[in-house]
Amino acid sequence: MQRVFEALSSQIRRKILAYLAHTDLTAGEIAARFEISKPAVSQHLTVLENAGLVTSEKRGQFVHYSLVADHLANTLSAYAQEVCPVSKPLKAESAALAKTRGS
Amino acid sequence: MQRVFEALSSQIRRKILAYLAHTDLTAGEIAARFEISKPAVSQHLTVLENAGLVTSEKRGQFVHYSLVADHLANTLSAYAQEVCPVSKPLKAESAALAKTRGS
DNA sequence: GTATGATTTAAGTCATTACCTAAATACATC
DNA sequence: GATGTATTTAGGTAATGACTTAAATCATAC
Numbered sequence: 001m002q003r004v005f006e007a008l009s010s011q012i013r014r015k016i017l018a019y020l021a022h023t024d025l026t027a028g029e030i031a032a033r034f035e036i037s038k039p040a041v042s043q044h045l046t047v048l049e050n051a052g053l054v055t056s057e058k059r060g061q062f063v064h065y066s067l068v069a070d071h072l073a074n075t076l077s078a079y080a081q082e083v084c085p086v087s088k089p090l091k092a093e094s095a096a097l098a099k100t101r102g103s
Numbered sequence: 104m105q106r107v108f109e110a111l112s113s114q115i116r117r118k119i120l121a122y123l124a125h126t127d128l129t130a131g132e133i134a135a136r137f138e139i140s141k142p143a144v145s146q147h148l149t150v151l152e153n154a155g156l157v158t159s160e161k162r163g164q165f166v167h168y169s170l171v172a173d174h175l176a177n178t179l180s181a182y183a184q185e186v187c188p189v190s191k192p193l194k195a196e197s198a199a200l201a202k203t204r205g206s
Numbered sequence: 207g208t209a210t211g212a213t214t215t216a217a218g219t220c221a222t223t224a225c226c227t228a229a230a231t232a233c234a235t236c
Numbered sequence: 237g238a239t240g241t242a243t244t245t246a247g248g249t250a251a252t253g254a255c256t257t258a259a260a261t262c263a264t265a266c
Contacts, residue, residue, distance in 0.1 A: 009112035
C-alpha cells in the first residue's frame with residue numbers, strides 16, 4: 001500500500017501506467033515517450049515494479065513491461081473503502097461501468 | 104490530481120484522512136493520535152488542505168478539520184478510469200456497496 | 207570475437223520533504 | 237491586561253527523491 005501510493009505520487013509514473021493500460025511496451029518505447037534520460041525512466045520502472053504495479057519480462061535484448069491492473073485497482077479501491085465507506089462517486093462510476101459492460 | 108496523489112503518498116496523511124472519515128477532529132485531537140510534534144502534524148494538514156482533501160474551520164481557539172470525501176473519491180476514481188478502463192475489482196466493490204445501501 | 211543496440215547499475219549533484227525546537231499569533235478566562 | 241491553551245509560523249537540519257553522465261551488462265549480428 002505504501003509503495004503503491006508512493007509510486008503514484010509521481011506524474012511521470014502515473015503516465016507510464018496510463019501508457020501501459022493501452023498496450024505492453026519495452027523500456028525503450030516507454031523512455032521515448034518522455035524527455036528525461038533512459039536511466040531515469042529505468043528508475044521509475046523499478047519503483048513501479050517494486051510496488052507491484054507493473055511486471056517485466058526479458059525477451060532477447062528487450063525488456064517488455066506490462067501493467068498489473070488488478071493490483072492498482074485493488075489498492076485504490078481498498079483505500080477508498082477505508083476512507084469513504086459510503087463512496088458515492090465511486091459507486092456512481094461503477095454503476096455506469098456495470099451498465100456498459102453488463103455484469 | 105498531482106497534489107492529491109502527493110498528499111496520499113504519506114502514510115501519516117492517509118491515516119489522518121482515515122480518522123477524519125469517522126468524525127471531524129480538531130488539530131490537537133489529530134496531533135494526539137501521532138507521535139510526531141504538533142507543528143509536523145500541522146504541516147501535514149496544510150498539505151491535505153492544499154490538495155483539497157480536507158477543509159478547516161476555526162471555532163474559537165480550536166480549528167476543526169473535516170474530510171472532503173467527494174474530492175478523494177472522485178480523484179481516485181478518475182485515475183482508476185484512466186488506467187483500468189475495465190476495472191473489475193473496483194466494479195465488484197461498488198456492486199457490493201450498492202447492494203448494501205440500496206442505490 | 208568485435209562492434210552495435212537495449213537496458214541497467216553506479217556515483218554524484220540538486221531540490222524537496224519531513225522533522226525538530228523556539229517563537230509568534232489568536233482566543234478564552236480571570 | 238496578564239495567564240494559559242490551541243495552533244501555526246519561522247528557521248534550520250537531516251533524510252529522501254529525481255535527475256544526470258559514464259560505465260557495465262547482455263544479447264545480436266557480422
